[in-house]
Amino acid sequence: xxxxxxxxxxxxxxxxxxxxxxxxxxxxxxxxxxxxxxxxxxxxxxxxxxxxxxxxxxxxxxxxxxxxxxxxxxxxxxxxxxxxxxxxxxxxxxxxxxxxxxxxxxxxxxxxxxxxxxxxxxxxxxxxxxxxxxxxxxxxxxxxxxxxxxxxxxxxxxxxxxxxxxxxxxxxxxxxxxxxxxxxxxxxxxxxxxxxxxxxxxxxxxxxxxxxxxxxxxxxxxxxxxxxxxxxxxxxxxxxxxxxxxxxxxxxxxxxxxxxxxxxxxxxxxxxxxxxxxxxxxxxxxxxxxxxxxxxxxxxxxxxxxxxxxxxxx
Amino acid sequence: xxxxxxxxxxxxxxxxxxxxxxxxxxxxxxxxxxxxxxxxxxxxxxxxxxxxxxxxxxxxxxxxxxxxxxxxxxxxxxxxxxxxxxxxxxxxxxxxxxxxxxxxxxxxxxxxxxxxxxxxxxxxxxxxxxxxxxxxxxxxxxxxxxxxxxxxxxxxxxxxxxxxxxxxxxxxxxxxxxxxxxxxxxxxxxxxxxxxxxxxxxxxxxxxxxxxxxxxxxxxxxxxxxxxxxxxxxxxxxxxxxxxxxxxxxxxxxxxxxxxxxxxxxxxxxxxxxxxxxxxxxxxxxxxxxxxxxxxxxxxxxxxxxxxxxxxxxxxxxxxxxxxxx
Numbered sequence: 051x052x053x054x055x056x057x058x059x060x061x062x063x064x065x066x067x068x069x070x071x072x073x074x075x076x077x078x079x080x081x082x083x084x085x086x087x088x089x090x091x092x093x094x095x096x097x098x099x100x101x102x103x104x105x106x107x108x109x110x111x112x113x114x115x116x117x118x119x120x121x122x123x124x125x126x127x128x129x130x131x132x133x134x135x136x137x138x139x140x141x142x143x144x145x146x147x148x149x150x151x152x153x154x155x156x157x158x159x160x161x162x163x164x165x166x167x168x169x170x171x172x173x174x175x176x177x178x179x180x181x182x183x184x185x186x187x188x189x190x191x192x193x194x195x196x197x198x199x200x201x202x203x204x205x206x207x208x209x210x211x212x213x214x215x216x217x218x219x220x221x222x223x224x225x226x227x228x229x230x231x232x233x234x235x236x237x238x239x240x241x242x243x244x245x246x247x248x249x250x251x252x253x254x255x256x257x258x259x260x261x262x263x264x265x266x267x268x269x270x271x272x273x274x275x276x277x278x279x280x281x282x283x284x285x286x287x288x289x290x291x292x293x294x295x296x297x298x299x300x301x302x303x304x305x306x307x308x309x310x311x312x313x314x315x316x317x318x319x320x321x322x323x324x325x326x327x328x329x330x331x332x333x334x335x336x337x338x339x340x341x342x343x344x345x346x347x348x349x350x351x352x353x354x355x356x357x358x359x360x361x362x363x364x
Numbered sequence: 365x366x367x368x369x370x371x372x373x374x375x376x377x378x379x380x381x382x383x384x385x386x387x388x389x390x391x392x393x394x395x396x397x398x399x400x401x402x403x404x405x406x407x408x409x410x411x412x413x414x415x416x417x418x419x420x421x422x423x424x425x426x427x428x429x430x431x432x433x434x435x436x437x438x439x440x441x442x443x444x445x446x447x448x449x450x451x452x453x454x455x456x457x458x459x460x461x462x463x464x465x466x467x468x469x470x471x472x473x474x475x476x477x478x479x480x481x482x483x484x485x486x487x488x489x490x491x492x493x494x495x496x497x498x499x500x501x502x503x504x505x506x507x508x509x510x511x512x513x514x515x516x517x518x519x520x521x522x523x524x525x526x527x528x529x530x531x532x533x534x535x536x537x538x539x540x541x542x543x544x545x546x547x548x549x550x551x552x553x554x555x556x557x558x559x560x561x562x563x564x565x566x567x568x569x570x571x572x573x574x575x576x577x578x579x580x581x582x583x584x585x586x587x588x589x590x591x592x593x594x595x596x597x598x599x600x601x602x603x604x605x606x607x608x609x610x611x612x613x614x615x616x617x618x619x620x621x622x623x624x625x626x627x628x629x630x631x632x633x634x635x636x637x638x639x640x641x642x643x644x645x646x647x648x649x650x651x652x653x654x655x656x657x658x659x660x661x662x663x664x665x666x667x668x669x670x671x672x673x674x675x676x677x678x679x680x681x682x683x684x685x686x687x688x689x690x
Contacts, residue, residue: 179400188393207645208664212415346510
């Protein structure tokens with residue numbers, strides 16, 4: 051990097067020198083008590099650099115999705131091989147085909163049903179446990195936390211085989227109940243973990259005040275803490291929804307009939323070994339991505355607070 | 365598994381006195397934790413025990429209980445002890461079946477998490493400045509997380525394919541055009557690229573939250589003491605991010621280690637060299653005929669053991685480094 055002619059503050063972490071060399075720094079005695087350099091006002095060069103880096107990163111983040119949207123406008127099966135030709139024949143034919151002639155809405159309904167059921171059950175089950183672990187030092191609470199964390203580590207492969215065998219015995223293969231049960235096994239501990247983090251950010255004085263006013267522990271939880279934790283509950287629910295929404299392994303193994311597919315499985319069914327209908331696939335993908343992204347942006351601010359607890363004590 | 369006793373109330377005798385006291389003091393805590401414990405016991409504990417038992421048998425889809433038409437065929441698999449584990453770890457061709465995938469899984473996890481963390485931290489630092497259009501950048505940068513993985517992976521498949529845009533661009537720059545989805549090493553590289561693209565936003569948002577929680581006074585103080593930007597980063601930013609970092613890195617490692625969807629959707633049933641242990645185990649259990657349930661479950665148990673051992677070491681290491689720093 052060349053040193054700039056105008057003495058700008060080197061705020062970029064790219065200058066790997068420890069501090070500035072004495073030559074560049076006027077000794078403090080000789081300096082007028084000027085405005086101290088504000089950390090959050092980067093110099094002009096640094097700003098340009100930041101903008102460049104962020105623009106490139108944004109472009110990389112956006113491109114695959116934009117490209118898919120562009121390809122979905124080419125009406126023929128082989129258009130994705132010659133993207134240049136799409137410009138001259140842009141049409142929404144793929145979209146009308148997907149909406150009218152495939153089971154798109156069935157899959158959407160299935161996915162929504164499974165995702166919502168999983169989140170509701172997950173959050174309800176998890177809320178009390180999260181609160182207990184967050185507030186009460188009962189014997190075994192450390193073990194319980196550890197247990198919740200360990201269930202996050204279960205690889206697909208551990209439970210898949212036994213669950214398949216058990217569900218087959220129960221005659222539940224190819225039913226929504228099977229997937230909801232399976233997803234709950236990850237969602238419940240995950241939500242509990244997340245909600246514990248959220249409860250930790252609610253000051254303990256509130257509980258104490260409740261207890262002083264004569265509420266039972268349940269009363270405190272129900273009347274004081276739950277209303278306060280509403281955003282946390284929403285986030286945990288949403289997170290579970292997302293996970294269930296995008297799960298592939300169990301969904302493609304436990305659902306056999308194409309009227310029972312979730313969107314993830316349905317989407318892959320367009321691109322099988324014998325027939326690659328990339329154009330329909332792309333259109334369906336765009337149709338899925340738009341609503342999900344919109345909802346995601348509405349709640350993304352709160353998404354991380356639960357996971358990395360204690361970061362946002364307002 | 366230790367199950368917090370919820371149903372067995374004061375009726376229980378045993379180490380009675382102590383238990384009774386603790387029960388009277390904490391009964392509501394147990395009551396609140398009970399639903400989760402019960403759910404986990406039924407949904408996770410029971411299948412896990414079943415799975416452990418399966419690994420000790422030679423179960424596959426040919427000898428398990430199944431129904432063909434109206435005939436119900438009873439299971440005929442038998443108990444074979446630890447044979448499956450021995451076979452996986454040091455049987456013939458164990459290197460091709462287990463160790464090579466294990467090695468690749470470790471490389472994959474380390475590479476992905478390191479990339480996730482470094483890129484995520486860099487972007488978080490950039491977004492943490494007072495810039496015009498910050499919100500706009502953030503919205504764009506979160507996209508890979510907002511759009512479901514199963515959608516974006518297909519997009520990457522088109523882009524990395526034979527006549528995909530990636531190779532067109534490389535070709536127009538007169539660079540070599542690798543067969544991303546066919547050659548083993550490029551398959552692995554492609555998997556890492558796609559997973560990095562998918563995983564950075566989560567790290568970025570988490571670390572941004574962490575950065576915003578570091579109080580500005582610390583920076584002011586550091587500046588007063590004459591610390592340059594690099595020193596401020598080393599001595600204020602990184603320690604301030606420690607708790608967030610340790611959480612997201614652990615989560616990242618667990619998720620990447622178990623990352624199923626990306627590899628499964630990117631390569632389907634091909635690419636034996638790019639399969640990490642999870643997808644490999646899935647293939648044994650469900651992607652072939654006859655389905656080898658026992659081996660697949662054994663792989664699963666091995667995977668889980670690796671993760672549990674790793675996590676306990678990780679936590680111990682964290683505790684020790686925290687002691688050293690306080």
